[in-house]
Amino acid sequence: MKTDVKICGLKTAEAVERAVALGASHTGFIFFPKSPRNIEPDDAGRLAARIRGRAKIVAVTVDAGNDDLDEIVSALNPDILQLHGSESPERVLTVKAVYGLPVMKALSIREASDLDRIGPYVGIADRFLFDAKPPAGSELPGGNGVSFDWRLLDALDGGVDYMLSGGLNASNIGEALALTGARAIDTSSGVESAPGVKDLELMEAFFDAVRRADDERARAGSKT
Numbered sequence: 001m002k003t004d005v006k007i008c009g010l011k012t013a014e015a016v017e018r019a020v021a022l023g024a025s026h027t028g029f030i031f032f033p034k035s036p037r038n039i040e041p042d043d044a045g046r047l048a049a050r051i052r053g054r055a056k057i058v059a060v061t062v063d064a065g066n067d068d069l070d071e072i073v074s075a076l077n078p079d080i081l082q083l084h085g086s087e088s089p090e091r092v093l094t095v096k097a098v099y100g101l102p103v104m105k106a107l108s109i110r111e112a113s114d115l116d117r118i119g120p121y122v123g124i125a126d127r128f129l130f131d132a133k134p135p136a137g138s139e140l141p142g143g144n145g146v147s148f149d150w151r152l153l154d155a156l157d158g159g160v161d162y163m164l165s166g167g168l169n170a171s172n173i174g175e176a177l178a179l180t181g182a183r184a185i186d187t188s189s190g191v192e193s194a195p196g197v198k199d200l201e202l203m204e205a206f207f208d209a210v211r212r213a214d215d216e217r218a219r220a221g222s223k224t
């Protein structure tokens with residue numbers, strides 16, 4: 001099985017095209033002005049046009065109102081909306097109804113009780129993205145390059161469809177996949193040389209590590 005990989009926070013044609021050539025299943029564009037990865041909707045739309053149909057296009061927003069979502073959806077025409085703020089289940093339902101797009105709801109995890117927040121979104125969100133909680137003082141709800149304790153996901157109901165996120169990089173992705181069995185992963189800072197600057201070599205190393213982990217899982221699976 002090939003792990004789905006989302007490369008998030010893309011801002012240049014070179015990075016978008018390289019991510020997809022390396023096998024990214026999802027490309028993420030950040031609409032959050034405080035982020036070093038923030039991109040204008042029209043610029044994101046131009047980048048997405050280069051890879052449309054080859055990878056899913058994900059619009060990442062944080063507690064966005066309908067005016068902002070209207071502009072983003074019309075300029076980017078995303079395949080998926082990632083809601084990365086404190087959007088309620090009711091807001092997720094509304095967004096899905098208004099835009100007719102699948103929603104990936106991001107939830108931040110630090111301790112076992114954080115998994116209790118999943119339940120109200122089950123049957124509403126199409127997928128979850130489990131990220132680490134931001135470190136103290138961070139203005140960003142995501143893209144902080146920090147991981148959570150992946151073992152917490154042992155308690156997760158096996159039917160929950162999610163992307164594993166938060167501080168993933170070429171050095172730790174093998175362990176993260178082995179521990180969680182995640183089928184889909186997301187990274188941003190782990191493939192950057194500086195905040196918001198994607199590094200093509202780090203991206204390549206990340207995909208190499210993911211494919212090694214996939215091979216390992218296939219070998220382990222074929223022995224059982």
Ligand SMILES: O=C(O)c1ccccc1NCC(=O)[C@H](O)[C@H](O)COP(=O)(O)O
Nearest residue numbers: 008035142143144145166167187188189
């Ligand atoms: O990446 C950002 O700057 C960001 C800002 C505001 C909301 C969400 C953001 N990122 C969302 C993502 O999906 C990131 O890939 C995810 O948080 C993981 O980031 P990292 O820990 O840096 O790999």
